[in-house]
Amino acid sequence: MNLTLKVWRQKNKKVNGKLETYQVAGISEDMSFLEMFDVLNERLVSEGTEPIAFDHDCREGICGMCSMYINGQPHGPLQGVTTCQLHMRSFKDGDTIVVEPWRAVAFPVIKDLVVDRSSFDRIIASGGFISVNTGNAQDGNSLPIPKDDADKAFMAAACIGCGACVSACKNASAMLFVSAKVSQLALLPQGQPERQDRAMKMVAQMDAEGFGTCTNTGACAAECPKEISLENIARLNREYLGASLGSTN
Amino acid sequence: MSNKLDAKIPEGPIADKWTKYRSTVPLVNPANKRSLEIIVVGTGLAGASAAATLAEMGYKVKAFCFQDSPRRAHSIAAQGGINAAKNYQNDGDSVYRLFYDTIKGGDYRSREGNVHRLAEVSGSIIDQCVAQGVPFAREYGGLLSNRSFGGTQVQRTFYAAGQTGQQLLLGAYSGLERQVGIGNVTMYTRHEMLDVVTIDGKARGIIAKNLVTGELERHFGHSVLLCTGGYGNVFYLSTNAMGSNVTAAWKAHKKGANFANPCYTQIHPTCIPVSGDHQSKLTLMSESLRNDGRIWVPKKQNDTRLGNDIPEEERDYYLERRYPAFGNLVPRDIASRAAKERCDAGYGVGASKMAVYLDYAYAIERYGKIEANKKNMHNASKEEISEMGKAVVKEKYGNLFDMYKQITGEDPYELPMRIYPAVHYTMGGLWVDYNLMTNVPGLYALGEANFSDHGANRLGASALMQGLADGYFVIPYTIGSYLSSEIRTKAISTDHPAFAEAEKAVRERINKLLNIKGKQSPESFHKRLGKIMWDKCGMARSEKGLKEAIAEIQALKNEFWSDVRILGDADEFNPELDKAGRVADFIELGELMCVDALNRNESCGGHFREEYQTEEGEALRDDENFMYVAAWEYEGESKWNLNPEPLIYENIKIAQRSYK
Ligand SMILES: Cc1cc2nc3c(=O)[nH]c(=O)nc-3n(C[C@H](O)[C@H](O)[C@H](O)COP(=O)(O)OP(=O)(O)OC[C@H]3O[C@@H](n4cnc5c(N)ncnc54)[C@H](O)[C@@H]3O)c2cc1C
Ligand code: SF4
Ligand code: FES
Numbered sequence: 001m002n003l004t005l006k007v008w009r010q011k012n013k014k015v016n017g018k019l020e021t022y023q024v025a026g027i028s029e030d031m032s033f034l035e036m037f038d039v040l041n042e043r044l045v046s047e048g049t050e051p052i053a054f055d056h057d058c059r060e061g062i063c064g065m066c067s068m069y070i071n072g073q074p075h076g077p078l079q080g081v082t083t084c085q086l087h088m089r090s091f092k093d094g095d096t097i098v099v100e101p102w103r104a105v106a107f108p109v110i111k112d113l114v115v116d117r118s119s120f121d122r123i124i125a126s127g128g129f130i131s132v133n134t135g136n137a138q139d140g141n142s143l144p145i146p147k148d149d150a151d152k153a154f155m156a157a158a159c160i161g162c163g164a165c166v167s168a169c170k171n172a173s174a175m176l177f178v179s180a181k182v183s184q185l186a187l188l189p190q191g192q193p194e195r196q197d198r199a200m201k202m203v204a205q206m207d208a209e210g211f212g213t214c215t216n217t218g219a220c221a222a223e224c225p226k227e228i229s230l231e232n233i234a235r236l237n238r239e240y241l242g243a244s245l246g247s248t249n
Numbered sequence: 250m251s252n253k254l255d256a257k258i259p260e261g262p263i264a265d266k267w268t269k270y271r272s273t274v275p276l277v278n279p280a281n282k283r284s285l286e287i288i289v290v291g292t293g294l295a296g297a298s299a300a301a302t303l304a305e306m307g308y309k310v311k312a313f314c315f316q317d318s319p320r321r322a323h324s325i326a327a328q329g330g331i332n333a334a335k336n337y338q339n340d341g342d343s344v345y346r347l348f349y350d351t352i353k354g355g356d357y358r359s360r361e362g363n364v365h366r367l368a369e370v371s372g373s374i375i376d377q378c379v380a381q382g383v384p385f386a387r388e389y390g391g392l393l394s395n396r397s398f399g400g401t402q403v404q405r406t407f408y409a410a411g412q413t414g415q416q417l418l419l420g421a422y423s424g425l426e427r428q429v430g431i432g433n434v435t436m437y438t439r440h441e442m443l444d445v446v447t448i449d450g451k452a453r454g455i456i457a458k459n460l461v462t463g464e465l466e467r468h469f470g471h472s473v474l475l476c477t478g479g480y481g482n483v484f485y486l487s488t489n490a491m492g493s494n495v496t497a498a499w500k501a502h503k504k505g506a507n508f509a510n511p512c513y514t515q516i517h518p519t520c521i522p523v524s525g526d527h528q529s530k531l532t533l534m535s536e537s538l539r540n541d542g543r544i545w546v547p548k549k550q551n552d553t554r555l556g557n558d559i560p561e562e563e564r565d566y567y568l569e570r571r572y573p574a575f576g577n578l579v580p581r582d583i584a585s586r587a588a589k590e591r592c593d594a595g596y597g598v599g600a601s602k603m604a605v606y607l608d609y610a611y612a613i614e615r616y617g618k619i620e621a622n623k624k625n626m627h628n629a630s631k632e633e634i635s636e637m638g639k640a641v642v643k644e645k646y647g648n649l650f651d652m653y654k655q656i657t658g659e660d661p662y663e664l665p666m667r668i669y670p671a672v673h674y675t676m677g678g679l680w681v682d683y684n685l686m687t688n689v690p691g692l693y694a695l696g697e698a699n700f701s702d703h704g705a706n707r708l709g710a711s712a713l714m715q716g717l718a719d720g721y722f723v724i725p726y727t728i729g730s731y732l733s734s735e736i737r738t739k740a741i742s743t744d745h746p747a748f749a750e751a752e753k754a755v756r757e758r759i760n761k762l763l764n765i766k767g768k769q770s771p772e773s774f775h776k777r778l779g780k781i782m783w784d785k786c787g788m789a790r791s792e793k794g795l796k797e798a799i800a801e802i803q804a805l806k807n808e809f810w811s812d813v814r815i816l817g818d819a820d821e822f823n824p825e826l827d828k829a830g831r832v833a834d835f836i837e838l839g840e841l842m843c844v845d846a847l848n849r850n851e852s853c854g855g856h857f858r859e860e861y862q863t864e865e866g867e868a869l870r871d872d873e874n875f876m877y878v879a880a881w882e883y884e885g886e887s888k889w890n891l892n893p894e895p896l897i898y899e900n901i902k903i904a905q906r907s908y909k
């Protein structure tokens with residue numbers, strides 16, 4: 001198929017960027033969206049134009065590195081799929097596709113489609129863990145965990161830290177990301193001792209990084225490639241409220 | 250045989266070696282730890298666990314990764330699970346059995362001492378991960394669930410759906426970030442190590458490139474740990490992440506570190522077949538699928554019917570036929586070769602004919618019936634059984650089935666999956682002793698980057714185990730034996746001439762690459778290298794092919810250095826430039842792999858030389874002449890010296906590996 005691509009080009013953080021138009025021809029349906037970019041980039045190199053920079057690594061939908069805002073949707077039109085797992089069979093011959101980077105104050109553009117998401121690491125560093133040193137652990141089976149709780153924790157833990165939720169949100173809020181980690185650990189017995197402290201610290205760091213506030217529009221969960229549920233946000237709100245009121249449940 | 254390399258395996262009975270060693274290894278007191286600096290390059294399972302643990306112990310740690318976050322290391326993609334000799338299933342597992350399975354699985358080409366230690370610490374890994382909040386799969390009673398992997402007859406694999414690597418890495422990452430928050434680890438993301446700095450023969454730091462700004466940085470450390478993963482991407486197409494590369498290990502090799510068994514590569518039997526020239530990587534379908542899926546091809550050659558239309562009696566379940574004792578769960582090297590054999594003989598399926606079926610129809614029916622019994626539905630219809638069976642399969646393997654569907658456009662709940670072997674893992678790597686130290690004092694290698702524990706073939710679910718064993722439970726002890734003698738070494742200024750020289754060399758190479766201004770992209774060279782490697786140093790190798798490959802690689806190298814085209818500048822974010830540097834290193838590694846494969850005149854594990862096979866087509870080892878680790882020392886362009894380290898088996902009786 002033949003397509004028209006409008007891609008955000010920006011040399012670096014300091015200069016302004018703009019959309020450039022490229023025609024691509026001979027794209028097969030079996031290609032992934034990123035393989036289509038590979039084809040375009042090979043051509044750009046042969047024409048002496050700098051290839052388009054974009055983040056990617058696993059190309060299996062699990063590392064969370066790929067991050068394209070495609071026709072107004074993070075990770076493109078398919079539900080529950082990352083950019084790298086989006087295939088060209090989701091598009092039609094003759095389509096025009098607009099590709100931009102994530103947009104958020106807390107995710108500054110580095111180059112073209114590549115943004116800086118180190119704010120997510122700092123949120124985890126502020127409290128997204130259980131404080132257990134290596135060697136401190138007791139036997140794994142000494143702590144039975146109801147399957148249902150374990151499954152729910154797992155569903156929350158499936159977050160890949162891609163940032164699509166932030167990019168989908170009109171306020172650029174990181175609530176879905178933060179709530180996924182808070183929920184995972186709050187659902188497990190191991191996470192109980194630091195539960196309240198964790199919620200407080202992670203929310204404080206999220207605010208400090210310049211993410212917006214959550215106004216419950218739900219755009220985040222609708223675009224999340226791992227289908228992280230809004231229930232997690234509700235849980236985070238309870239945890240946070242509980243913590244700030246000093247209750248102990 | 251010359252014996253230049255000392256593996257430093259402790260004396261004593263196998264079961265006591267590690268315990269005794271651990272309780273006698275010199276310690277570093279807490280005050281001294283605070284003034285000792287450790288550089289950890291790579292923050293996958295091995296690096297993140299090592300960095301977090303060493304920081305908890307009080308060392309000052311600097312950690313590096315090339316992705317934008319440590320959470321994205323290639324370990325994240327591991328699917329199926331992690332082994333541990335817990336014997337929770339009461340099926341006869343033990344430390345000895347895991348030890349034995351691993352040595353046998355590796356086709357008797359790994360060290361007894363290392364492997365036994367690995368089996369010993371395996372249980373603590375699970376405990377540690379559970380304590381961190383890793384949500385492993387559980388049974389209804391709340392206890393941990395297990396499944397089987399290839400090459401074993403017990404259930405010792407712990408898992409978190411098909412996302413085990415993700416959950417383990419996020420656990421290790423959370424431990425690492427906790428130390429970053431406290432200030433014990435300084436984390437450098439989007440940084441690539443481009444050289445090791447040695448002073449008086451000891452590793453004392455690295456040169457790293459800030460990938461965002463292009464700046465070269467000098468970092469000092471009392472020791473340097475390379476946890477930089479495997480080199481499967483030398484084949485261009487592999488199941489590895491796009492960024493996985495050999496650069497860090499290769500730079501260390503050129504600074505004197507021996508590279509061991511480079512030709513031992515693992516071809517994984519169950520991957521989604523190549524669909525066209527545009528293909529940028531291959532996707533694994535986890536080995537755990539062989540627990541329940543059955544592999545077959547039509548009994549008739551060039552059968553063009555769809556899988557579902559071929560009746561039962563016209564299917565050849567060739568693994569079950571050839572290896573009745575292990576069936577579909579034979580080790581990877583054997584399953585891969587058997588698939589290749591069937592396809593080469595004209596029994597392949599799908600449009601390309603280079604695929605075999607992995608079929609879930611039988612498992613869906615079996616699970617459906619179990620569910621019906623559980624629910625007391627004695628008259629369940631075929632459809633009901635199938636629905637219930639699909640639900641069980643979905644819970645166990647849902648994400649893998651989704652991925653298959655996403656990539657191929659076919660529904661694996663309804664049609665058998667098409668699979669074919671693909672490059673997956675590299676058993677070879679930097680040579681290390683029992684302490685995980687390379688032959689360069691102070692320079693260590695952990696995880697897939699070292700060669701240590703898997704011999705000529707790794708068993709499934711053992712890489713995660715080894716990476717975390719190295720990082721959580723081995724290096725924290727063994728590093729003491731070196732650092733305890735370094736407590737008087739003050740931090741060395743990075744103005745030292747050795748740092749200046751190393752930085753200069755790195756800069757010159759970058760400029761050289763940029764100034765070639767040729768016509769071909771780094772990507773195109775990578776593809777061509779991959780093709781040479783896959784055709785001549787892949788699943789089957791021969792003297793003739795390897796000799797041709799060496800000549801072709803040398804020619805490719807010349808062409809690369811005279812015709813590569815890299816756009817953009819050195820002082821900016823420039824992924825093309827980074828890629829070019831990695832491809833240049835892969836080309837050199839490719840040559841060494843062929844040299845090693847040519848030297849090893851036997852077949853063992855993942856290394857199959859066509860000249861050396863039994864009548865039934867099984868790998869034929871030559872224990873008399875090749876029971877050694879081939880450690881290669883760099884001696885200049887296209888020149889290596891072989892330092893063999895003999896392998897000594899005191900506990901396990903060497904036999905021809907049989908899974909029949
Ligand atoms: C698809 C897939 C599925 C798998 N499934 C399983 C499984 O189920 N069970 C199992 O046991 N094993 C599995 N494996 C194997 C296993 O995942 C890997 O062997 C293991 O995760 C490697 O971990 P590591 O820490 O050694 O390296 P990696 O996770 O590869 O990490 C390498 C690190 O080094 C960094 N790095 C590399 N070079 C440089 C440099 N020059 N400068 C700075 N940083 C650098 C990277 O940024 C990264 O942080 C699987 C592998 C694949 C490909
Ligand atoms: S919550 Fe979803 S969208 Fe947000 S970072 Fe996690 S996986 Fe990405
Ligand atoms: S590249 Fe890893 S999730 Fe897309």
